[in-house]
Amino acid sequence: MSVTTPTPEPTPDDVSRGLVALERHLAEQASRPASRPPAIPSETRRVRQLRAEVAEAHALADLQDDDTPLTLDTPKVRKRRKAAHEAARLHALAQDPAMRAWQAARMRRLLVTMALISLTLALAWSTAGVQAFAADDAPAWSPAWIFAWLVEPFLSLALLVVVGARAYTATRNQPITAPALIRIEWLFLALTVGMNAWPYLPLVAEEFSFSRLVLHVLGPIVAVAIVTALPIILAAFTGLDHGPLTGLTYRANTGPQGADIATLTDRARRLIDNGELPAAPSARRIQRTLRCAMDAARAVRDALTEGESR
Structure with missing residues (x-):
């Protein structure tokens, strides 16, 4: 049978020593550096790239079912729509009676101007032929040779007066149809054609050449054509119906x-x-x-x- 020995009660000195030992232990623990957690390895470039691809795929999957971009007009579509709208407005404007009348007046003025310019050039073309006819082998720079150059100009000016008057009155819906004026017009044209063609006609020219004859009567023929066609063209413009104005x-x-x-x-x-x-x-x-x-x-x-x- 064993006998237990009673534990002696601590004395105040034992308590003091225990407290000193506890303080020393706490001081030692506080002076030691704190332990660091285990380091987590950083993401590599491949991990970051794959993470970005996955995020992009999720974003595309969320957006690809949205049809809103398909309903928007592209720049090419907007350009075509603008051109079509402009063409429709121009077509509607072209059907307006006032616009049609303005276009006809503009075209008529252009045609009259071109016809008169062509007539002037045609008469100027025949000046040399008329001068050769009027000079009649006169020496160069003699008075007869110089005055022969004036025959065609004053004849052409008289013809242009008649043609211009008929053209102007025709544009005002009051054409001149006086037979006397028409006969005067044809007389001037006949004189121009005759004086240009006479020196080159068969049995008159020393050596007949058809090409020279055509070349010299080309100007008068053009003048005859313009004088004949211009009143007809102007009469057609006068009869145009542009609609109610x-x-x-x-x-x-x-x-x-x-x-x-x-x-x-x-x-x-x-x-x-x-x-x-x-x-x-x-x-x-x-x-x-x-x-x-x-x-x-x-x-x-x-x-x-x-x-x-x-």
């Missing part, structure tokens, strides 16, 4: 005057004689052809009817 042709707050009706009636009779108006035109047809107000057109129609009944 009510905003430009009606007079505001004024009725038709007697003098205006008489003038318009005379113009209508001339157009009827030329076949540009029927024998009994309607007021609407008169208004479109004469470019006058509807009240004036009705008055002209009544005047024409009264003139036929007499």
Whole structure:
């Protein structure tokens, strides 16, 4: 049988020594450096690249089902739509009666200008031929030789006066149809052709050459063609129907005057004689052809009817 020995109670000195030992231990622990956690290895370039590819794939998967970009117009589509819209507006503008009348007037002015320039050049071309005919073997620089150069210019100027007057009046819907003036015009042309062709005709020229004859009559032939064609072209332009131009042709707050009706009636009779108006035109047809107000057109129609009944 064992006997336990009772533990002696600590004395105050033992307690003091224990506290000193505890303080020393805590001081030693505090003076030691703190232990670091184990280092985590950093991501490599391949890991970062793969992580970015995965993130991009998720973003593309979320966005590719959205059709909003497909509904937007590309720059090429917008350019085509703009061009189509502009073409539609230009086409609509071209159908406007005022625009059609402006285009016809512009084209008529251009054609008249070109015709007169061509006529002037054609007459200038024949100047040398007329000079050779008029000089009649006169010595060079003699008075007869010098004055021979003036024959074609004054003849051409007289012809241009007649042609210019007929062209201008035709553009104002009042063509000159006087037979005397037309005969004068053809007389000038015949003189020009004859003086150019005479020295080179068969049995007249010492050595006939068809090419020289054609070369010298080329200018007069062109002049004859222009003088013949120009009144026909202008008459065709005058007869064009551009549609109603009510905003430009009606007079505001004024009725038709007697003098205006008489003038318009005379113009209508001339157009009827030329076949540009029927024998009994309607007021609407008169208004479109004469470019006058509807009240004036009705008055002209009544005047024409009264003139036929007499």
